[in-house]
Amino acid sequence: MDVLLDGFAEALRLLLTGDEDTWTITALTLQVSLTASLLALLIGIPFGTAAALVRFPGRRVLLAVANTGMGLPPVVVGLFVTVLLWRSGPLGGLGLLYTPAAMVIAQAAIATPIVIALTAAALQQIDPEFLVQMQALGATRARALLALLDEARLPLLAVGMAAFGAVVSEVGAAQMVGGNLAGETRVLTTAAVLATSRGQFALAIAFGLVLLTLAFAVNLSITLAQQQRAPVR
Amino acid sequence: MGVPSRVAAVLAGLLLLVGCGAPPAAGPSAERSLILATTTSTQDSGLLDVLLPAMTEDTGWAVKPIAVGSGAAIEMGRRGEADVLLVHSPAAEEELVATGVTGRRLLVMHNDFVLVGPATDPAGIRELPVAEAMATIARSGSAFVSRGDESGTHAREKQLWEAAGVDPDGVWYRSTGQGMGATLRVADEAGAYTLSDRATFLAQRDGLRLQIVNSGDARLLNIYHVIEITPAAGERVQPEGAAAFVDWIVGPRAQQMIGEFGTTEFGEPLFTPDAGKTAEQLGG
Structure with a gap:
């Protein structure tokens, strides 16, 4: 129990004194995971929308793959991305391994199936007649689609939160493709693992608490935006 | 203001926050x-x-x-x-x-490897040459925790078992597949022996009840x-x-x-x- 209390005290100290290493680590965590989430949304929402609205060959397979991908172990994604980015690998010439860019790629790969599957589920909930009605009212296809996404805004924001939650909390891929380099690719999760293996448990718990605070701040911002326009019932 | 632009504004705000809060990239200046x-x-x-x-x-x-x-x-x-x-x-x-x-x-x-274990030394290996100590642990069925991760420490442990003429197997022998720090904790909780490099053990011994019970043999040089x-x-x-x-x-x-x-x-x-x-x- 002492360790937990020490962890709380250490977290407060790190945050209040503006410890430089902690800020670097926290800022990088936010940058990497937000960028990866946005990338996953950019790729995943069109695919998820298509899977929900358009009948095309392989549609169910895409959905099944995306649903399976929601349980994709980060460490497996990390391994694939590492092998691709190895000096001897197909993308080795880019020199991306052990950089934040590599972490963004791996985390986006983890989050994209989540976005596809949840977007499709969110849009399929909406009355299938909605698009037809919009078009009957004279809306172009594009306008009708935007209206549909607007109609589904609450679940879509939840999709964003799920994606961010999945990547900000993972450690396997970040460790493998980032290498946990101090000041370069160390994020809160890999810092917590290192502190644990050094026997610095209070520090590890402090990093965990900073991570929770960060996730809370991001989700609070999105939730506020979400609930502002939620219909009150 | 539509929802997409609202979300974009929130995210832009967050990124701005990151930009302000972050010190200049602490990466090495070397090219x-x-x-x-x-x-x-x-x-x-x-x-x-x-x-x-x-x-x-x-x-x-x-x-x-x-x-x-x-x-x-x-x-x-x-x-x-x-x-x-x-x-x-x-x-x-x-x-x-x-x-x-x-x-x-x-x-x-x-530096050197050390055999660490409970202070009571249940197998009684304190004064023995290390190969004999390992054989005694196996014979007495005292718990032993192995790294099991093909690390340098694990490689040395396997050499020591070979020198002891023991094929480590059985309920007394457990493999963590983890790093030295984690393996020391497991051994500590289980009241077991394990092989550690001295540096990691010294760096972590504050939280451990384990003690060095056997060291100094030429076979333990690291x-x-x-x-x-x-x-x-x-x-x-x-x-x-x-x-x-x-x-x-x-x-x-x-x-x-x-x-x-x-x-x-x-x-x-x-x-x-x-x-x-x-x-x-x-x-x-």
């Missing part, structure tokens, strides 16, 4: 960086945190240390995924050298070599970086830092600098 594949013990003990900034200052090479087990580090070297290795698994190192992808292989430092990887391993290997690292770590400044590391925190040095010596001189 050239090399990859060092090394063992967890050099990172977990904190040695690299002391050495690497000094190396960058002296040579202009930034170092990306990838801390994995010695087995994985040697494999990275063989594939040309690292420029230089700092490892402690002599038999595996010699196999790597035999493949012809390495340049210089030089002695850097040593020698760290630095190994240059050449472009024969892969075309993107940087031989100049490897040479700079090797030259620096056997040089006077690094050797002095290694000899002093740990004295203030643990009351004794964690490593003994050995540049210029041979393994035979150390008795290994």
